[in-house]
Amino acid sequence: SQKIEQNSEALNIQEGKTATLTCNYTNYSPAYLQWYRQDPGRGPVFLLLIRENEKEKRKERLKVTFDTTLKQSLFHITASQPADSATYLCALVQASGTYKYIFGTGTRLKVLA
Amino acid sequence: GAGVSQSPRYKVTKRGQDVALRCDPISGHVSLYWYRQALGQGPEFLTYFNYEAQQDKSGLPNDRFSAERPEGSISTLTIQRTEQRDSAMYRCASSSQGPHTEAFFGQGTRLTVV
Numbered sequence: 192s193q194k195i196e197q198n199s200e201a202l203n204i205q206e207g208k209t210a211t212l213t214c215n216y217t218n219y220s221p222a223y224l225q226w227y228r229q230d231p232g233r234g235p236v237f238l239l240l241i242r243e244n245e246k247e248k249r250k251e252r253l254k255v256t257f258d259t260t261l262k263q264s265l266f267h268i269t270a271s272q273p274a275d276s277a278t279y280l281c282a283l284v285q286a287s288g289t290y291k292y293i294f295g296t297g298t299r300l301k302v303l304a
Numbered sequence: 305g306a307g308v309s310q311s312p313r314y315k316v317t318k319r320g321q322d323v324a325l326r327c328d329p330i331s332g333h334v335s336l337y338w339y340r341q342a343l344g345q346g347p348e349f350l351t352y353f354n355y356e357a358q359q360d361k362s363g364l365p366n367d368r369f370s371a372e373r374p375e376g377s378i379s380t381l382t383i384q385r386t387e388q389r390d391s392a393m394y395r396c397a398s399s400s401q402g403p404h405t406e407a408f409f410g411q412g413t414r415l416t417v418v
Contacts, residue, residue, distance in 0.1 A: 197346075223403050234308075234395055234409030235347065242404075280346050284403035289360035292337065292397075292407055294346035 193218040195295035197281060203301045204271055212266040212298045214281035219293070221283035224257055224264050229278045229297065238279075239266075243286065271302045306330075308410035310396050316416045317386055325381045325413045329398030336379050337397045337407065338371055347395055353379060354402070386417045 194217040204210050214224070222243050227235035241248045241257045241264065248255045254267040268275050278297040284290055309328040317323050329336050335354050339347035349363040355376040364370070368386075373379040383390055393414050397407040 195346075225406065234397075234411055235407075236409070237406035240404070240406065282346075282407075289352070289362075290335075290403040291349050291352050291360055291363075292403065293349060294339075296346045297344075 195219070195281065195283065195293060197279075197295040198298040199296060201299040201301060203303060206272060206302055206304050208271055210268040210271045210275070210300055210302070212279050212300065214264040214266070214295055216262050216283060216295075219262075219283055220286045221259075222286035223284040224255075225282045225284075225292065226253075226255055226264075226266050227280040227282060227294075229280060235280055235294075268300075273302045273304050276301045308396055308398055308408050310394075310410035310413050312413060313411060314414045314416075316418060319386060319388060319417055321386055322382065322384045323386055323415065325383075325394050325396075325415070327379045327381070327396030327398075327410060329377065329379070329396070330400075330408055331377075333398035333400050333408075335399045335402055336373055337399075338379070338381050339395045339397065341393045341395055341412070343393075350381070383415075386415075388417045391415055391417045 196215045225240045226238045229235045239255045252269045256265045280297045281295045282292040337352040338350040341347045351361040353373040368384045371381045393412045395412045397409045399405045399407045
């Protein structure tokens with residue numbers, strides 16, 4: 192069956208450390224993988240997009256990697272801050288079929304001051 | 305408009321009633337998506353449109369759910385004969401050109417069926 196899995200447990204890290212979130216997928220062939228941030232009571236907000244032929248993408252303190260062999264994307268926040276506390280969602284779009292965004296379950300990150 | 309607008313923000317309805325949820329996407333956005341999100345879960349795909357054409361409705365749970373986007377702009381998600389299990393946050397998103405661009409989400413409609 193098709194699955195997108197993210198750490199179901201909340202991730203607590205100390206301020207200043209690097210947070211690493213994982214997105215694993217099964218039985219998908221994504222052309223694009225995106226990461227979103229969601230705060231309580233609000234809709235998801237786009238952060239980064241990475242294509243299937245890209246290994247890594249950076250934006251300020253954020254870095255995304257994409258390994259199509261491992262079927263995994265890693266999302267890193269360096270020098271984390273309490274304001275980074277939120278739920279982070281990965282979403283993929285398949286290379287064939289219809290171009291819908293398919294979301295993972297999300298990982299809740301808490302950065303401790 | 306400035307962002308994706310959904311109305312109503314909250315809807316309480318009695319079991320068996322029909323409800324219509326509205327989504328007004330960002331002006332000019334080609335693609336419009338409907339999702340349902342349970343607490344603590346990621347958005348679950350329901351259906352999406354390019355312009356006025358419904359491209360994929362594979363996520364609609366059953367035939368009580370339908371959606372339309374007749375003029376390629378505003379969309380309505382209709383749930384007929386609501387049941388308690390339909391209670392959820394319903395989210396709409398739009399994107400300018402498809403999957404290689406970001407999706408912008410609205411604030412959602414919280415539906416409660418009593």
